[in-house]
Each structure stands twice: as C-alpha cells, then as structure tokens.
Amino acid sequence: MTSSFFRTARRWGTLAAAVLVLPVVATVPSAGAPPPQSAGAADCQPGSIPEAGLQGDVPAAERDSGRSRDGYRCNIRQLGSSPGRGGGITSVTFDHCAYIGTFFPGNLLGEAMGVRVIDVSDPTAPVHTTTLTEPAMLAGTWESLKVHAGRKLLIGAGVPFLTGAGLMSIYDISDCAHPRLLNPGPGTDLSLPLPITAHEGGFSPDGNTYWSSGTAPGLVSAVDISDPAQPKVIWQGLPGFSMHGFGFSPDGNRMYLANNMGGMKVLDVSAVQRRDSAPAVRELADMPWTDGWATQHILPVSYGGKPYVFAVDEAGSGGVKLIDVSDDRAPRQVQSIKLAINLPENQDSMVASASGGSLFAYDAHYCAADRPADPTALACSWTSSGIRVFDVRDPGAIREIAYFNPPARTGQNAELWNSPHALASIIGPPLLAAPSLAQAMLQGQFDPAQALSSRTGTLAFGDLSTDWCFAPPEWRGNQLWTACADNGFLALELSPAVYTPPPGQRSTTGS
Template structure:
C-alpha cells in the first residue's frame, strides 16, 4: 500500500483506533496510588487536517515504514537550519536561536561551539556567530539557558554527561545575533574555572542566580550573576542521590528539583534573598519530596498557576512517565492531578514501544523537555517527545488534557558523519536498544499487561543505531503562534501552528 493510501485510510480511522486503545486522560482514577500507580490513560488524540501526513501506528508511534517521511498534524514547517545538527537543549530569545553543542564529536566538524542563528525571517534562518569559549565548545548538554528579563545567555561545559568548572555568560539584550561575552576571565579562561559541577542549569526567576546541577551525586551550585562579568559561587551542596533540572516559584524562594524518579522540594530563600555577592554557608532546608514509579530520570519542572492555584508540570525522560501535573498548594505534599501520556506510553503497548523504537539509540518514545505558552492559566504545552517528535497539548483544563498537534521530522539516516554536533547521530546511536525504557517494559511484562511477541526482531541489535527517527529533546518555545525548536539531526526548525487549533478554544 502506498504512503498516500495509508494516510487517507488513517485520517478517517485514527481517532477510532486511538479511542479504542485508551480512555482520554482525566483526573486520577479512584484508589490511585501515587507511588506505585501507573497512569492508565492517554490524552485525546489530535484531529488533523485533510492532507496532513498523519501517524499510521498508535498515538506517538513511528512505525519503521513511515520513518523516512515523518509526520505532521496541524503544524507546518516554515524554516530550517540543519547545519551540523544540535545538542540536547537549544534556547531562543527574540529573533535568535542558540544551538547547543555536543562534545567531543563537535570537534570533528567545522566551527565547533554554540551556533547562533538570526531567525528574524523564520523562513530563512541565518547563522551569524559561533561561541567558542571553553564552556561552549565543551558540550553544553542541558545547561544552555536564556533569561528573558535580563537578556542573558548562560551555558556550562558539560563534556560527556557531566563535568565541572566552566561557565560563560553573554549579553544578548542589545544584539541577540551577536552575543557579547561578559565574564572574560572567571569561568571562561582555561586556568580560571569555578567550583561547580555541570550537566544542567536554570536561572532563578529574577535572573540574579544561575543554578547548576551535576546529576550524581546530587551536587547543586548557586552562581551569583548580580555582576555577570564575575560569576561567583555563593552556595553549593548535596541535595540527594541525584540532581537534574529544576523549576521555581515566581518569588524564587522554592525549588522543585528533579531527581532519579521524583522531585525534591527545597527552601532556597537564603540564596534568593541574600545580599549580592554573599556566600551562604549552611544547608538549604528540605521542604519535602515526591517519589513515583511511573517513569524515571525525572527531567525538569515548569511552574504554572490555574486560577491562582500553584501547580508544577514535571517531565520524565524515561520509563514512559510522560508529563505529570501536581497541585503544589502545599509544597511539602504535592498532589498528582493528571498526566499527559501518549498511547505508545501505556503499559499495554510496551511491547510495541520496544519493538518499533529499537535500533535508534538509547531513547525511545519518551518526553524530555516542555514549555507552556504562558505561566498563568496556560493554554498549551509543547514538548520534545524524543522519537515521537514535537507534541502539543491543550492544557486549559488541568483535569483533562488533549493533544492538538504534532510534528515528527523526517529521518536523516546515513548522515552520521555530516552531523558531528548531533548527540543522536554520533554518540547516541552507538548503543542501539532503547535502554532508557527497559524498566517500564519489564514491569509491564511481569505484571501481564503486555506480551513479548515482536520485542526481539531484526532491529533488536546491541550496537549501531540507524537514525531512522530523529531525537527531539529540546523544548519547543512559543513565539506567538509559532514554535522554535531543535531536533538533534534536523537542527533548528521554525514551525507554524494552525490557527484552527492554537490558541485552543
């Protein structure tokens, strides 16, 4: 059957098939255990436009036969800059985008470092600069972040997964296409590192502090940027067995820190309210924690309010945990309110999850990073869902989410050597099986929720990924009715949301 024929058939049947695979995501089922429970439902699937290249598998799945062309539903690609690929987290600011670097393979290509793009014409992005300080060349991983209010760009040198010492701070407020290095000595010169561990980072809401985390052993550092020319570590300490991304209350006094399978809630008011350039010499109080077994490797959190009530979206990058929404009226005891999952993430589909995502690296069909279109009464959330591409949800009702659009870019199979800055095309595709989802698959099998048929197939090899589907890890960022995002192999993409679905009505 031709691709066109499959699209025609699928357009008329997708909603029916998906509705049969899961009841739409809603409030927790009666008796739901927030520690041991697995969220049992997927969000309502998107209703796509006639002519869209829609999914032919279950929601979120990319069957091998369709991977070359990709999928689109209520989104149009209007501009692209592939370059040499992109690292994990690539932020945007105004009319500019900053493509994260991947170490050490970026050194094999031309102009290693963070690539700066002028996207004032979204249809024709143009590279305008390359940032080449040690932190920028050393692989920024998930540390490259922008503070809108202060017009600052910060990244750290992560190396392979975790490193220490180097941070660069740039002024992008005046000319975002040509960032100006502010810390020309401390943190940028090879002989002047700062005492931080690095993997991920985030700005405090006021932009005066950059928080750096180094995963294991849970060390987190607060870097004072009140004088951005001289980054100064004002606090550092252990927060648990692991530390990943983070979210904050708007006053900057509370941190929701992602860990291995949950989040740790910290009182960081001593750092937030310090006199500038003052070292905090005592541990930060733990307000509480939330641990779950539905998903693992919790990635980061996004703070929002619904009718003034504080909530946190928190994302799991492994184990098919999807995106959880917690009511954090009482920060010490977050209440799980609902989840955004795709059908491919449900326990009964774990066999398909493993079989069709195999031979494409360690990550499968999992969420990674998300943004919302506004922090107060958010209307839409957009996520990089790794092999499932870019997914956009209507989140106006905090008790019932629905999907409104998706975009899965075409595979870049065979271009490994042309994409030295893509973590997926280089290091990420060495190990072929999607090991990040192993525990969720094993659990579903042991509990009798899925079978083993088809899991071991002709693509179930241990080495040699085939780039059959891109890795979309970076957060799609809202610019009005457009999304600016990078996927690792396809690079930067400007996407236009169909006005019929955004903003949600």
C-alpha cells in the first residue's frame, strides 16, 4: 500500500510540475477560428488492425503490454520497408527512389554514415544502392532534404543541432539511384561555406532558388541555384524570431512562411523571383494563432481556382489548418483537421498515454496533397499517431479514410542510431504538448484523475512504445512512400475501396 501511495504521489507531482512550467501564451483559442472538432473517423475494412481507443491514441495499457509493437492499420497495408538504423527526421522521394534523412550525431555511430539512397523499383523489396557522405549529409539534414522534380535536383543542408550554418550540397538525380554531386566547391568544400543558417529548406516552384530557414535566429536565405555548381546567396532577412517551413504561390511571388511561435506570415518575394539587383522582401500579412505552435510547413493548394493553404502545426495539438489566402493581406482560417486525441477535452487522455514516450505526443508534422489543384486526399505524418489519410475533396466535410501506425520498436533504442526518437527518449514527458494542456486546464476541460496512468510519473528514460512519423507521405498512385524515425523507409498501399488516384495526380508538399 505504501509503494502504491508513493507512485500515485509521484504522478500527481509530475502533473503539478508540468502546470508550473506551462507557457502562458496559449491561453485562449485563436480569434475567428472554427471551433475544434475531429475529422470523421475512418471506417476500417476487413483485414484492418484498428486502434482500440480514441482516434489517434495509443493507450497506456497497450504501450505497457507490448500490444503497440504490432502496430495499427486501417485500409492501408505495408508493401515493403528498409529500416536501416532509423529514418532521421524528414526523408524525400523522387521517381523510383527514396533519400533517407540523417540525424546528428547518431548517424555517425554505425555503418552507412550519411544519407541512404533506396531504390524502390520493387516496393516490396527496396534496395539500398549508395550513401551520400558529403559534409552536409553527415552533419544531419534535419528538415532541409528536398527534391525538385522538374530540375531533377536533390539538396540538403547540414544541421547538427536545431540550426546549422554553411553546409549545403546539390545533387543531380537524373539517375535517381546514383545521385551525382554538382557543387564540390561552395557549400560542400569546408573551406568555402555558404553564408546561410539551416534547419528547414525548400525550392521555389521553378527550382531556381533554394530557400533555407533557421530556427534560432529565424534568418531566411534565398540561394540562387540556377547554376547548381555555383550556389550563391542573393537575399537574406529576419522575418521573425524563429521561422520554420514554407510554401509558395505557383508563380513563386508569394511565400507562406511558418512561424515557430504559432502562425503564418505572407511575404512578397517577387523581387527575388525576378532577380532584382537589390531585392526587397515585403511582409503582407502576419497571422498568429494560439491553437497549436511550432508551425511546421505550409502547403499551397487551390479549390475551384481559389488559393488556399494547409498549415501544419508540429506541436500543441493544432493539427492542420485550411486557410483562404485569396486576399494575401488578410488570410482567413476556414477549416481544421484534428484527430480526437487532439481535442481539448481529451488532453487528459493524451497525458496518460503519451507520458514516457518523450517530447512529442500526437501532432501533425508534414503533409502531402495528391495534387495541387482540387486535391482529393491529404496524407500526413502524425508523430505517434502514424500516417493519417484524409478525404479533402469537400473542404467543408473533411474525413479520415485510412491510417497506418507502424509497429513500435520498444527496447531497441541502441540499434536506432539515426532515429531522433531513440535519442530524445532520455526525456519522458511530452513537453511540446504543454500549450494544449494549458488551454484544456484553463477552459476547465482537464480531469487530473483521467491523466493519471502507469506512465505519468516517467520523467526520464522514456520508451519507444510508438514510432515518430515525421516525413511527408508522398503519393505514388495508390501507394504512399515515407519514412518514420524508428522504422525507416516504408512503402504503403491504400485500399482501392477508399481511394482512387485522381487524374493529374502529383504529390505536393508545397516547397
């Protein structure tokens, strides 16, 4: 009885400590935003292994019992995989290949140091063909590893910890399984660093500019890559304290820039796009929000010719926001996509299950639409909730149609040297969920008793009782190619009963 008392006291103490360190910036829902609600749950077909609890949740009992090691799936099956030693943070694909991002310093601790190149000609049996070992690839690519399909270019910047500087390598991927380095000088030669900071990166629509953003400080750099052998910085600015990912209007003249504090800026970058001799970038709009933070990236789409963006929040249960940007000086949120575990009334359940699993709970990270104009489906990596797929044909009635949460690799931390999850698991509580927890408490929607579980007292050395899925799930007909932190590369297939590839399918992440 005494040990039970102390266990319960420790868990209550953990919750109390969490309340004391919660940020006070996220106290009320964003003004003018639609009320939070979850997307309609998927109707799982025979052969599925569905979630047992709330939509998106991996309950504490199933983490502790080992049930989560079997994973969960609904209307999706796995075709093949290439786990390696983990999937880094974000990985990308092109043609019949995948490029697996690196996480520093873990990626240096074993064989195949650098970005692994995977030939997925046969999705049931992916093959590792080569490894990219330039300094930027070894330094950790974080969220900078991106592809421009039109120009057949792969770029990654070096990001050892949150923000990197100086390193960027550019590859010709005409032969996608065997990339060829194009810039042995600036950005690759350690004696010729590029004057950039890096964390996130991406291409302009025409592929002639690679934009690099740092998180601390939020310096944004435009790098001219019209000649990939001689990349050069043509503009730099500090749009805010901490910037993240972005997307662009089709003509490249508007940048939709994610604000790590929670929100989006609209920038006029037409002078950079035109290559003015002294380009000036103007801020057209600043749209902050408190429903979610660490806004990850912005995905431009259109419905009926009218421009919108999907804005993805990496933390704070913000989910994915659909924003009307037809007036680029007054963007307006019209819809949001959340799972049930993200709702304010379920943040107590979130704490009960996510505790002991490290920094992240259940949040979106990267999304891909199946085409930029009138998309029919949106696939998103959703950290501990796996890969989630939504029917977005009608923006007013978005619903989930499928999900795949890969098997947890509990107890395999030491094998996963390229997994940020394995490294971060020295921390127990889901600290990045603090703002959503604060909102639920202040709104009287948090039941402390519901938050208590066998896991809520775990302050350090969390387990791998779920995977962390961060990379964009990229469309290939009925297939999705992606990577998760612990399971590495995954080739998945959607059931034809829930998804038919539309005419003109073209996977897009916005940058």
